[in-house]
Amino acid sequence: MTHADLRADMLRHLTYSFGKDPEHAHIRDWRMALSLAVRDRIVDPWFDATRKTYAGGHKRVYYLSMEFLIGRLLEDAIVNLGLLETARDAFADLGVDFTEVLENEPDAALGNGGLGRLAACFLDSLSTIGCPAYGYGIRYEHGLFRQSFVDGRQVEEPEDWLLQPHAWEFQRPEAAFEIGFGGSVDESGRRAVWRPDEMVVAAAYDTPIVGWQGRWANTLRLWSAKPVRAFDLESFNRGDYVGAAAPEALARTISRVLYPDDTTEQGKALRLKQEYFFTASSLRDVVRRYLSEHDDLRAMPEKVAIQLNDTHPAIAGPELVRLLHDEKGLPFEDAEQAARGCLSYTNHTLMPEALERWPEELMASLLPRHMQLIERIDQAHAKANPGRKVTAIEDGEVKMGELSFMMAHKVNGVSALHTGLMKETVFAELNRLHPDRIVNQTNGVTPRRWLLSSNPGLSRLIDDTIGNGWVDDLERLSELESHIEDNGFREAFAEAKASNKRELARFVRETEGVEIDPDAMFDIQIKRIHEYKRQHLNILETIAYWRAIQENPDRDWTPRVKIFAGKAAPGYVFAKKIIHLVNDVARMVNDDPVTSRFLKIVYLPNYNVSLAERLIPAADLSEQISTAGKEASGTGNMKFALNGALTIGTLDGANVEIRERVGAENFFLFGMTAPEVVARRTVANHAEKAIAESPELARAIGDIEDGVFTMDDPERYRDIAQNLRGADYFLVCSDFSSYYDKQREVDAAYRNRDEWNQKAALNTARSGWFSSDRTIRGYMNDIWMARSAL
Ligand code: GL2
Numbered sequence: 001m002t003h004a005d006l007r008a009d010m011l012r013h014l015t016y017s018f019g020k021d022p023e024h025a026h027i028r029d030w031r032m033a034l035s036l037a038v039r040d041r042i043v044d045p046w047f048d049a050t051r052k053t054y055a056g057g058h059k060r061v062y063y064l065s066m067e068f069l070i071g072r073l074l075e076d077a078i079v080n081l082g083l084l085e086t087a088r089d090a091f092a093d094l095g096v097d098f099t100e101v102l103e104n105e106p107d108a109a110l111g112n113g114g115l116g117r118l119a120a121c122f123l124d125s126l127s128t129i130g131c132p133a134y135g136y137g138i139r140y141e142h143g144l145f146r147q148s149f150v151d152g153r154q155v156e157e158p159e160d161w162l163l164q165p166h167a168w169e170f171q172r173p174e175a176a177f178e179i180g181f182g183g184s185v186d187e188s189g190r191r192a193v194w195r196p197d198e199m200v201v202a203a204a205y206d207t208p209i210v211g212w213q214g215r216w217a218n219t220l221r222l223w224s225a226k227p228v229r230a231f232d233l234e235s236f237n238r239g240d241y242v243g244a245a246a247p248e249a250l251a252r253t254i255s256r257v258l259y260p261d262d263t264t265e266q267g268k269a270l271r272l273k274q275e276y277f278f279t280a281s282s283l284r285d286v287v288r289r290y291l292s293e294h295d296d297l298r299a300m301p302e303k304v305a306i307q308l309n310d311t312h313p314a315i316a317g318p319e320l321v322r323l324l325h326d327e328k329g330l331p332f333e334d335a336e337q338a339a340r341g342c343l344s345y346t347n348h349t350l351m352p353e354a355l356e357r358w359p360e361e362l363m364a365s366l367l368p369r370h371m372q373l374i375e376r377i378d379q380a381h382a383k384a385n386p387g388r389k390v391t392a393i394e395d396g397e398v399k400m401g402e403l404s405f406m407m408a409h410k411v412n413g414v415s416a417l418h419t420g421l422m423k424e425t426v427f428a429e430l431n432r433l434h435p436d437r438i439v440n441q442t443n444g445v446t447p448r449r450w451l452l453s454s455n456p457g458l459s460r461l462i463d464d465t466i467g468n469g470w471v472d473d474l475e476r477l478s479e480l481e482s483h484i485e486d487n488g489f490r491e492a493f494a495e496a497k498a499s500n501k502r503e504l505a506r507f508v509r510e511t512e513g514v515e516i517d518p519d520a521m522f523d524i525q526i527k528r529i530h531e532y533k534r535q536h537l538n539i540l541e542t543i544a545y546w547r548a549i550q551e552n553p554d555r556d557w558t559p560r561v562k563i564f565a566g567k568a569a570p571g572y573v574f575a576k577k578i579i580h581l582v583n584d585v586a587r588m589v590n591d592d593p594v595t596s597r598f599l600k601i602v603y604l605p606n607y608n609v610s611l612a613e614r615l616i617p618a619a620d621l622s623e624q625i626s627t628a629g630k631e632a633s634g635t636g637n638m639k640f641a642l643n644g645a646l647t648i649g650t651l652d653g654a655n656v657e658i659r660e661r662v663g664a665e666n667f668f669l670f671g672m673t674a675p676e677v678v679a680r681r682t683v684a685n686h687a688e689k690a691i692a693e694s695p696e697l698a699r700a701i702g703d704i705e706d707g708v709f710t711m712d713d714p715e716r717y718r719d720i721a722q723n724l725r726g727a728d729y730f731l732v733c734s735d736f737s738s739y740y741d742k743q744r745e746v747d748a749a750y751r752n753r754d755e756w757n758q759k760a761a762l763n764t765a766r767s768g769w770f771s772s773d774r775t776i777r778g779y780m781n782d783i784w785m786a787r788s789a790l
Pocket of ligand 1: 112114262349443632
């Protein structure tokens with residue numbers, strides 16, 4: 001396709017799809033026109049993929065996820081179709097700024113963080129590999145809230161990406177299911193019959209997801225909740241206009257908002273409704289599709305693999321048993337076996353407060369038949385495993401992790417360390433009873449978005465050095481290693497980074513009004529705010545460094561810019577305080593005439609996928625400093641290493657594997673190991689002792705307590721200081737010295753810029769294993785028994 005063809009297609013859409021004269025087109029009109037022109041190119045490969053799947057009788061993978069954090073889709077599609085230059089040229093002809101067009105697209109923020117972004121990377125890899133697959137989720141009207149700061153405090157505003165027409169989806173009025181809630185179970189007949197007393201319609205919206213070079217495209221099918229009857233005419237005629245619109249409002253509530261918290265479980269009825277809503281519609285769709293080609297439901301596992309992304313869709317176990325047993329008439333045992341043959345479950349966290357448990361009472365009132373089936377599944381498990389202690393129901397609650405485990409043929413963790421801990425802790429007994437069930441699949445990230453498209457400078461250099469085979473075979477980055485000795489290559493590598501940093505400095509100046517020096521070290525921590533991720537460890541170290549510079553301003557300090565971004569759950573008071581603290585410290589430090597040559601702090605608001613794409617390519621140092629044993633994997637850590645940042649981190653999650661691969665000498669390790677963390681917690685007054693041993697830490701905490709950063713309100717951070725001096729569950733104090741000292745090693749290392757560049761380039765060259773293509777192949781071989789249809 002030439003740029004003239006693309007331009008003609010855009011002009012046609014502008015005119016005939018949107019009724020706009022090019023003379024009066026806004027950036028948004030151009031963006032929509034380009035999106036439709038690009039989408040047109042995806043439809044044929046998409047249809048082809050569906051035809052091939054049917055014709056070849058291929059097994060299909062169904063990825064059920066409450067979250068798909070896909071971000072912008074236009075550039076991704078353009079890059080995968082190889083149309084980047086074509087589109088750039090088409091806009092040059094038209095005199096329209098292409099970058100502005102791309103940046104006009106709102107982020108689809110249908111996820112909280114790593115778990116949702118992983119699902120999006122998996123979609124890209126499934127299509128690139130040509131594995132027939134569907135992503136199933138919820139079409140939230142409001143994705144993750146928009147964050148801004150007022151006097152340094154986080155303020156949340158609703159996100160409304162669907163207020164404008166969405167270019168990528170196709171509505172499927174024919175694919176709709178009625179989903180019930182509540183009611184009773186009639187057991188008078190041969191089969192139990194559930195009679196719900198509330199019904200909503202699940203309506204499907206399909207987005208094609210095209211893989212690298214347009215060879216294959218899968219479908220992301222998102223469900224939107226609608227009323228069975230849109231409008232209550234009777235109420236309207238009575239003059240009750242609010243009542244007339246009530247059915248619509250009530251039904252729509254289910255797919256209205258994404259819950260903005262991924263680390264605590266609040267057991268809200270609406271959340272359980274959301275979970276059942278999308279799981280039940282997806283499973284009905286799966287069974288319908290299977291029966292359109294086959295008739296033996298017992299053989300379903302040969303053609304159907306269903307992955308549960310965390311326990312959010314865990315109700316899939318009982319629901320699939322219900323469909324096969326109650327509705328299709330299979331004996332319970334056969335239904336259970338067929339369901340288990342299809343289902344597998346990914347665990348993403350060991351933190352007890354994040355593991356879902358639902359009150360039996362709530363489950364029984366919202367899903368009465370499912371509650372009965374959960375009991376039956378649990379009893380069957382007890383019978384098959386005499387003497388077992390573990391149960392799916394305990395203290396009046398249904399434990400969704402245990403239920404998922406019992407109903408899955410495979411259960412996986414997301415990094416080697418996490419999978420090991422899963423076996424030893426949360427699922428210790430279940431692992432003993434089913435020793436082959438738990439497997440590891442270390443997370444990965446798509447190189448199309450996280451290198452090729454977000455870091456064009458570095459990508460070009462890699463292409464010029466080893467060709468472009470790395471894009472769908474990322475391990476080929478290892479071919480770069482032999483070039484690292486070459487001065488010319490190292491300089492070009494350094495220049496790609498420097499150019500990304502200059503671009504970020506411009507962005508920070510324009511959006512925040514803060515001047516940062518592109519020659520300083522860019523030290524970046526971007527992720528959700530949580531005590532276990534320890535942004536407060538980072539800011540304490542920053543305060544200590546600031547004091548050290550103040551005391552000795554004539555020393556030759558290594559200039560740094562500390563960059564933070566990330567949202568706190570609206571109800572997570574401590575996390576919000578951490579944000580406020582960072583902003584307060586930033587204000588003081590950035591204005592300090594003595595130190596500001598050496599140290600700047602920037603907290604960028606509204607962290608999302610697009611901002612990550614801007615920040616990661618410009619990083620020198622990646623902060624991965626969670627309390628060991630708490631971060632299941634991390635995926636940001638992989639994106640940074642791939643883009644040539646060095647990591648400062650603990651032995652947690654995938655950091656362990658990153659360090660193994662990039663080499664211990666190219667990774668700044670600090671802190672306690674997971675077993676040391678457990679032991680340290682038993683030491684009386686561990687925090688107090690750590691503070692007594694570190695004058696830097698004592699002073700930093702003292703500064704916070706004395707109101708150095710909060711002259712207007714010295715009490716503001718009392719509770720943070722108290723927490724640090726007291727329980728300090730996440731061991732910020734105990735890891736402080738090790739972290740502070742390691743940061744000084746980082747300073748020294750950064751001064752030898754050539755050696756640093758070499759280490760950075762080695763990080764890129766050795767990160768090929770962290771491609772989500774590798775992860776997906778692992779799932780296909782070890783869990784789904786699925787093959788590429790290409
Ligand atoms: C998470 C884990 O916290 C994170 O370590 C992991 O990388 C991702 C993806 O496996 O899953 N679990 C979770 O609930 N969220 C995560 O990011 N939100």
